Amino acid sequence: MRRCLECAQKEPDRACVDCQYFIQPSPLRRVPSSPVRVLLEDGYGKQYPARILVLSTTEFGLETEAPVPGRYVIRLQENLWVEVAGVSFKGKNNVHLFDILCVHRKQETARRLSREEYQLLAGSTGELIYEVTRHLPEHLQDLVREKLLAEVEKSELINALKVGVVMKYESGRFRFLSGQADLGLPMEETEKLMRQAIRQAEHRREVIISADGKKVFDLHCVPFDYRSGGLLALDITGVIEKERKMHRQEMQVYREAIAAVTGGRLYLVSSGEIEKVVSEGMELARGEVRQSRDIPEARRAMREALPVLDSRRQHAIALCLTEALANALKHAGGGCWQARQSGDTVRIIVQDRGPGIKTSELTRATLMQHYSTKNSLGCGFTLMLYYADRLYLNTGSSGTVLILDFGIMPAEGLTGLNQ
Amino acid sequence: MLLKVDVYVDRGVCRLVLNGELDMETVVQMQEAVGKVKEHTLEIDLSGVSFVDSTGLKSLLDISNEWRQKGGRMLVLRPQPDVAEVMRLVGLDGLLAQDTALAGEER
Numbered sequence: 335m336r337r338c339l340e341c342a343q344k345e346p347d348r349a350c351v352d353c354q355y356f357i358q359p360s361p362l363r364r365v366p367s368s369p370v371r372v373l374l375e376d377g378y379g380k381q382y383p384a385r386i387l388v389l390s391t392t393e394f395g396l397e398t399e400a401p402v403p404g405r406y407v408i409r410l411q412e413n414l415w416v417e418v419a420g421v422s423f424k425g426k427n428n429v430h431l432f433d434i435l436c437v438h439r440k441q442e443t444a445r446r447l448s449r450e451e452y453q454l455l456a457g458s459t460g461e462l463i464y465e466v467t468r469h470l471p472e473h474l475q476d477l478v479r480e481k482l483l484a485e486v487e488k489s490e491l492i493n494a495l496k497v498g499v500v501m502k503y504e505s506g507r508f509r510f511l512s513g514q515a516d517l518g519l520p521m522e523e524t525e526k527l528m529r530q531a532i533r534q535a536e537h538r539r540e541v542i543i544s545a546d547g548k549k550v551f552d553l554h555c556v557p558f559d560y561r562s563g564g565l566l567a568l569d570i571t572g573v574i575e576k577e578r579k580m581h582r583q584e585m586q587v588y589r590e591a592i593a594a595v596t597g598g599r600l601y602l603v604s605s606g607e608i609e610k611v612v613s614e615g616m617e618l619a620r621g622e623v624r625q626s627r628d629i630p631e632a633r634r635a636m637r638e639a640l641p642v643l644d645s646r647r648q649h650a651i652a653l654c655l656t657e658a659l660a661n662a663l664k665h666a667g668g669g670c671w672q673a674r675q676s677g678d679t680v681r682i683i684v685q686d687r688g689p690g691i692k693t694s695e696l697t698r699a700t701l702m703q704h705y706s707t708k709n710s711l712g713c714g715f716t717l718m719l720y721y722a723d724r725l726y727l728n729t730g731s732s733g734t735v736l737i738l739d740f741g742i743m744p745a746e747g748l749t750g751l752n753q
Numbered sequence: 754m755l756l757k758v759d760v761y762v763d764r765g766v767c768r769l770v771l772n773g774e775l776d777m778e779t780v781v782q783m784q785e786a787v788g789k790v791k792e793h794t795l796e797i798d799l800s801g802v803s804f805v806d807s808t809g810l811k812s813l814l815d816i817s818n819e820w821r822q823k824g825g826r827m828l829v830l831r832p833q834p835d836v837a838e839v840m841r842l843v844g845l846d847g848l849l850a851q852d853t854a855l856a857g858e859e860r
Contacts, residue, residue, distance in 0.1 A: 630776060633774075645835065646835055649803075649835040656806045660777055660806065660808065713810070713843045714806075716842070
């Protein structure tokens with residue numbers, strides 16, 4: 335305490351940033367290349383501009399007029415804010431040390447900045463993300479930034495990993511070496527794997543689930559000699575939960591990006607949402623496709639059931655049904671179709687129980703608008719995107735549902751296309 | 754029969770006249786007929802075809818590439834307007850003969 339006071343008296347010009355006493359010297363102590371501008375907000379909503387001069391994962395050195403001591407919130411990003419408390423006896427003039435009390439992320443709170451958040455402020459990642467997305471069309475910038483940030487967050491997985499237990503196996507017994515003793519490992523299965531590893535004299539790895547189904551373990555068995563070996567068991571329950579969460583976030587970003595790129599015509603929807611869409615309106619016809627000759631049959635049945643339409647529209651609907659069914663046949667060995675009508679919309683629904691479309695494939699099929707038959711892959715999706723007024727897609731490991739909507743009142747603006 | 758294929762040969766030109774629908778199911782009929790063609794120039798007349806799907810389009814492209822490699826000539830004649838639009842969409846309008854413009858009027 336004395337030091338800052340003395341320093342203020344004896345060396346008023348010496349910058350706190352350079353002082354070893356100000357922020358604990360450690361490899362994580364970092365001075366941003368240029369001070370990061372932030373806003374401190376007190377409990378009454380009053381805001382004070384501040385500049386981050388130096389930081390570590392637990393402390394900030396701030397230059398600000400905000401009264402110290404005092405508690406403030408710093409919003410770093412929409413999903414990330416930090417609660418800090420000024421420490422009056424560290425620093426001088428208008429530079430003070432602020433303890434990080436709490437880091438709020440969208441999904442959780444923590445007592446310190448994660449490596450990525452820290453890097454973000456310390457210089458690299460944040461600027462980089464901004465830099466690489468600077469030249470994108472404006473409506474995509476935020477989406478892509480969010481996506482990139484999600485990528486960065488992925489390394490947070492490591493934070494969710496609870497290192498479990500290390501044990502030695504010898505003469506039919508496990509001996510606890512270190513870690514968490516009461517991990518609830520299913521010992522019978524663990525021992526079986528250990529024996530296998532010893533018998534085969536090679537590293538064995540398996541992911542197993544606890545008897546109550548609540549925990550997931552990543553087991554590594556390493557043989558030492560013909561009767562002993564080492565066991566490393568990691569509790570990855572949290573990691574899996576985190577991965578799921580991120581997958582959901584990722585899908586959300588995908589949805590928005592795809593809707594934006596297709597001019598709001600293609601929607602990735604959840605299975606719950608699709609249920610609702612599927613049941614709207616009334617059914618005109620339905621059928622099943624198991625082989626290629628069922629497709630012209632489906633087309634015929636659908637044409638007969640459709641209301642009277644101009645030939646171009648009818649052709650477009652028949653073509654899209656054909657392409658959707660051909661995809662289902664090719665990737666899932668078949669599927670069911672339905673034609674429904676709801677007001678001025680004809681809706682085609684094609685459903686299969688195949689392995690689903692990978693998100694990467696989806697992007698390729700949807701984002702390459704001038705995707706021609708010159709590519710070896712089909713052009714079916716391009717045609718559907720062109721002709722259908724709106725598409726809903728739900729895809730996952732238990733199958734794919736594609737819904738195509740066609741407005742059947744001839745819009746005036748469309749006649750120009752009908753050359 | 755969903756697709757009917759008639760073959761006319763005249764002075765080194767083989768013309769396949771298709772009638773019906775050209776899709777995943779029937780495309781093999783066109784391919785078989787094309788496989789027997791010995792002439793240097795192949796014309797595929799689509800005026801009687803009301804429907805072509807992406808498999809049919811892909812097959813037309815393959816035939817065109819095959820003919821080009823052999824140094825021959827392959828043309829698609831008189832597609833109906835809906836079919837012509839799809840060909841344009843996927844970038845296959847290059848296969849169309851110059852007189853395509855007449856096709857619409859002849860129908």
